[in-house]
Amino acid sequence: MSGQPAQTPAPYVSPGPQTTAFEVLERTTSAFSFYGVLARFVQWLERSGRTLVIALPFLWLGLFFLAPFLIVLKLSFSETVLAVPPYAPLVAWLEENGLSYLTVRLNLSNYLLLFEDSLYVRAFLNSLRISAVATFLTLCVALPLANAMSRAPERWRALLLMMVILPFWTSFLIRVYAWIGILKPEGILNAVLIGLGVISEPLTILNTDIAVYIGIVYSYLPFMVLPIYASFEKMDPSLIEAAVDLGSPPIKAFWTITVRIALPGIIAGCLLVFIPAAGEFVIPDLLGGSETLMIGRTLWLEFFNNRDWPLASAVAIVLLAALTVPIVLFQRHQARRGGTDGAS
Amino acid sequence: MKAGFTPATVLALTCGFAFLYLPILLLVAFSFNESRLVTVWGGFSLKWYGEMLRNRQLMDAAWVTVRIGLVSASLALVLGTLAGVTLARFTRFPGRTVFSGLVFAPLVMPEVITGLSLLLLFVSLDWARGFWTVAVAHTTFASAYVAVIVQSRLLTFDIILEEAAMDLGASPLKTFFVITLPVIAPALVSGWLLAFTLSLDDLVVASFTTGPGATTLPMRIYSQVRLGVTPEINAVSTVLIGFVTLGVITATLIQKRRFADGQKRKA
Numbered sequence: 092m093s094g095q096p097a098q099t100p101a102p103y104v105s106p107g108p109q110t111t112a113f114e115v116l117e118r119t120t121s122a123f124s125f126y127g128v129l130a131r132f133v134q135w136l137e138r139s140g141r142t143l144v145i146a147l148p149f150l151w152l153g154l155f156f157l158a159p160f161l162i163v164l165k166l167s168f169s170e171t172v173l174a175v176p177p178y179a180p181l182v183a184w185l186e187e188n189g190l191s192y193l194t195v196r197l198n199l200s201n202y203l204l205l206f207e208d209s210l211y212v213r214a215f216l217n218s219l220r221i222s223a224v225a226t227f228l229t230l231c232v233a234l235p236l237a238n239a240m241s242r243a244p245e246r247w248r249a250l251l252l253m254m255v256i257l258p259f260w261t262s263f264l265i266r267v268y269a270w271i272g273i274l275k276p277e278g279i280l281n282a283v284l285i286g287l288g289v290i291s292e293p294l295t296i297l298n299t300d301i302a303v304y305i306g307i308v309y310s311y312l313p314f315m316v317l318p319i320y321a322s323f324e325k326m327d328p329s330l331i332e333a334a335v336d337l338g339s340p341p342i343k344a345f346w347t348i349t350v351r352i353a354l355p356g357i358i359a360g361c362l363l364v365f366i367p368a369a370g371e372f373v374i375p376d377l378l379g380g381s382e383t384l385m386i387g388r389t390l391w392l393e394f395f396n397n398r399d400w401p402l403a404s405a406v407a408i409v410l411l412a413a414l415t416v417p418i419v420l421f422q423r424h425q426a427r428r429g430g431t432d433g434a435s
Numbered sequence: 436m437k438a439g440f441t442p443a444t445v446l447a448l449t450c451g452f453a454f455l456y457l458p459i460l461l462l463v464a465f466s467f468n469e470s471r472l473v474t475v476w477g478g479f480s481l482k483w484y485g486e487m488l489r490n491r492q493l494m495d496a497a498w499v500t501v502r503i504g505l506v507s508a509s510l511a512l513v514l515g516t517l518a519g520v521t522l523a524r525f526t527r528f529p530g531r532t533v534f535s536g537l538v539f540a541p542l543v544m545p546e547v548i549t550g551l552s553l554l555l556l557f558v559s560l561d562w563a564r565g566f567w568t569v570a571v572a573h574t575t576f577a578s579a580y581v582a583v584i585v586q587s588r589l590l591t592f593d594i595i596l597e598e599a600a601m602d603l604g605a606s607p608l609k610t611f612f613v614i615t616l617p618v619i620a621p622a623l624v625s626g627w628l629l630a631f632t633l634s635l636d637d638l639v640v641a642s643f644t645t646g647p648g649a650t651t652l653p654m655r656i657y658s659q660v661r662l663g664v665t666p667e668i669n670a671v672s673t674v675l676i677g678f679v680t681l682g683v684i685t686a687t688l689i690q691k692r693r694f695a696d697g698q699k700r701k702a
Contacts, residue, residue, distance in 0.1 A: 140607055145528060148518035148578065152537040155575040159552030162559055176558050236451035239444035251448070253687055258455050260629075260679050262636045264653050264660075265672040269458040272465065272664045277472075279461060312455065363543065370545020372639055377660060387547045394551060394643075404555070407548045414545070422539045 160411070167404035170198050178401050201405035211406070214384040215413065221300065221385060222369040225307035229364050230357065232308055233315035237356075238349065240316070241323035252320070259313040267306055267377050274302050274378070298380035306374040311367070315360035322356030323349070355424070362421040366414055386410050459676060466669035483670040493655055493671065500635055500652040503566065507573035508631035514574065515581020515626060516619075520611075522582065523589035541579040549576060550643030557644060564646030572644040573637060577630035584629065588622035589615075621689065628686055632679060 170179040205211045240251045258266065273279045274297040281293040296302050326349065334344040350357070368374075372387040379385065386406060394403040466484075470477025487493060518538050525531075541549065553572045554564075562568055596618075600610040616623075638653040645651065652671075659668055 141525065144517050145521050145525060145534070148514045148521065148582070149530070149534055149537070151514055151578070152518075152534075152541075152575070155553065155556065155571060156537055156541060156549075159556040162555045163548075163552045166555055232451065232454070235447040239447035239451070242439070242441070242444050243448070244439055249687075253683070254452060255455070257680065257683055258459065260632050260683050261459065261676050262653070262672070262679075264636065264638050264656055265462070265675060266458065268656070268660050268664075268668065268672065269462040271660070273458060273461065275664070309454070309458070366543040367545055370547055372547050373657075387545055390547045390551065391639075400555070403551060407551050410545065411548060418540060418543055421543055422536055425535070425539050 163404045163407050166401055167201055167408045168197050168199070169401050170200075171399050171401050176400065177398050198401075201402050202409075204402065205405055205409060210384070211386075211389065214386045214389045215409070217384045218369050218371075218386040218410075219413065221303060221375075221383075222307070222365050222371075225304050225311075225368055226361050226365045228304055229308045229311055229315045230361060233312060233319055233360065234350070234357075236312075237316050237319040237323055237353075238345070240320050241326070242328070248324075255313050255316050255320075263310060264373060266310055267373055270302070270306055270309065270378060271297065274305070297378065298383075300379065300383055302378035303375050303383055303385075306378045307364070307368050307371065310374065311364040314363040318356040318359040318363070319353050320356070322353040326352045359421070359424055362417050362424070366417050366421065369414060370410055462669055463673045463676065466666060466673040468666060468669075471666060483666040484674075486667045487670045487674075490667065492650075493652070493667075496650050496652045496655040499566070499649055503570050503573060503641075503649075503651065504631045504634040506570045507577055507634045508627050510570070510574040511577035511581050511630040512623060512627045515578040515630070516585050516623065518578060518582035519585025519589060520615075522586045524594075538579055538582045541576040542583065544576075546637075546639035547643075550640040553640065554643040564644060565649040568644045568646065569641050569649055569651065572640050573630075573634040576640065577633050580629050580633065581623075581626035584622050584626045585619060588619045592618050624689065625686055628682055632682075635675070 166178055171177060236255075240248065240255070243251055271278075275281075276293045276295060276297070278297070280296070281290075284290045285293065296305075330348050330352075331341075331344050334348055335341055339347070370387040370390075371385060372391050375383045375385040375388050376391070379388075387410075390403050390406045390410070393399045393406060467479050467481065468475075468477055469480035469482065518534075522535060522538060528534075550572070553568075553575070557564055557568050592615075596614050597610050600614045601607065605613065636653065637651075638657050641651045642654055642657075645654070656668055656671065659665060
């Protein structure tokens with residue numbers, strides 16, 4: 092921690108308006124060359140501090156988040172070959188008659204295949220449908236829960252909030268795995284239902300779309316509850332009271348007032364569930380059946396089983412394009428939230 | 436209709452939390468089951484924990500995972516704090532829109548896309564895939580979470596304190612270490628813990644970016660889970676759940692104590 096030596100009491104005696112940590116540091120420690128170097132480093136930090144604070148994460152995210160997308164885009168236009176790595180270069184020098192040409196081979200066949208082969212089209216539409224239905228179901232579970240949490244006595248709320256967050260901290264993979272034991276034909280749910288005499292034959296839930304819905308609702312529930320709870324908590328409960336006093340049935344008051352006020356939270360929650368769920372791999376792979384086509388899983392199979400990197404890249408680009416609208420919405424929402432909070 | 440429990444809210448809370456916790460509790464319970472079958476209770480036993488400890492592959496993977504988690508959480512803490520400070524304090528600089536986009540996008544980006552794109556980057560940079568490529572990948576998405584936590588803490592914290600320190604002659608760097616850092620310390624603790632658990636938890640991004648000798652615990656669990664439910668995996672899961680629960684409860688208590696201290700000092 093380079094700022095530490097600067098914390099000597101010396102500057103507090105008469106803090107000149109121009110005193111920098113560097114000057115203090117140098118005054119107190121110039122005898123040691125090690126601190127001299129450190130002091131110069133601190134001085135340099137202070138001069139270029141702001142730029143550095145911005146530049147470091149900017150460069151990191153630029154290199155490891157933005158640049159990779161450009162490579163995916165590039166690769167989605169190249170040809171699959173049997174080599175290491177398994178794709179042909181997009182730009183190459185071609186030597187012919189002693190002259191060399193720069194050639195660019197733009198190959199659209201990956202995209203054509205995606206739109207011609209009904210398998211991929213169905214996988215895309217399926218992903219969007221499953222994700223949308225699951226988001227709606229998550230909302231249906233989250234609304235009453237968030238509402239009840241915000242109505243609980245104040246000293247209970249911190250505990251309830253922690254109880255919603257806790258499953259989110261435990262492994263996603265383990266939580267999905269837990270459902271296999273429950274849903275499989277000889278699993279706990281069927282054993283209980285048969286034991287109670289509700290059904291006589293075990294239900295087939297595992298490896299169907301229903302299991303995928305359950306998995307998504309279960310895994311993403313905290314993402315939906317938290318933003319909705321945050322907007323419920325800010326709401327003045329006397330609004331509902333007034334509506335009910337004026338003769339509105341509580342259910343109607345809930346829909347017209349509570350839900351309306353919580354709308355920003357609901358939108359944020361829906362986006363937080365819909366976007367990652369559309370590209371989900373683990374849930375359809377472990378809970379879904381062989382007919383549960385979801386695009387995240389298709390991408391995974393193309394990449395790991397078929398080793399078709401260019402096609403996997405094209406799938407990623409199309410998925411990204413489909414999710415651009417919700418992602419931009421989400422970012423607007425986040426930026427606006429940051430802006431208003433900062434102003435208040 | 437004042438704040439309090441009504442039959443309807445109690446019902447909603449009971450059903451909601453039963454849905455959230457029953458699957459986990461069943462998983463934990465069956466890790467102590469003598470029998471290999473999920474639905475048959477064969478008596479209490481710790482034998483699956485023994486099996487787990489004897490499973491070399493599993494233990495090696497756990498060690499790799501912990502090391503990757505430590506490295507990436509620490510890197511993500513530094514980067515995420517810088518990004519959070521930038522978002523909360525520097526309202527005007529060229530490229531701010533792009534910057535906030537880069538910070539928020541990893542939060543919602545489907546993992547398969549993040550994994551694939553990072554792998555292609557590592558291939559084109561010709562980096563040997565293994566421990567460090569997974570650590571860099573985890574740092575990248577975890578720092579976004581840290582940034583959001585730090586940003587929201589900074590937005591609720593009065594900027595006047597920082598301005599006062601600087602008016603009295605403290606440099607921005609000193610102000611950060613003396614004023615800002617102690618205030619946001621709880622956020623940094625939760626940020627680091629979150630980054631660490633995200634890294635422990637990740638299957639998809641690690642599968643894309645890993646190489647020989649760097650198989651992580653989720654990858655091992657996944658390959659065994661595909662073959663079916665085994666009590667041994669239940670045992671591993673129970674240990675992980677236990678650690679995380681302890682960590683979260685400790686972190687919450689620390690934050691609560693700090694909050695209470697602050698209230699006392701104010702009074």
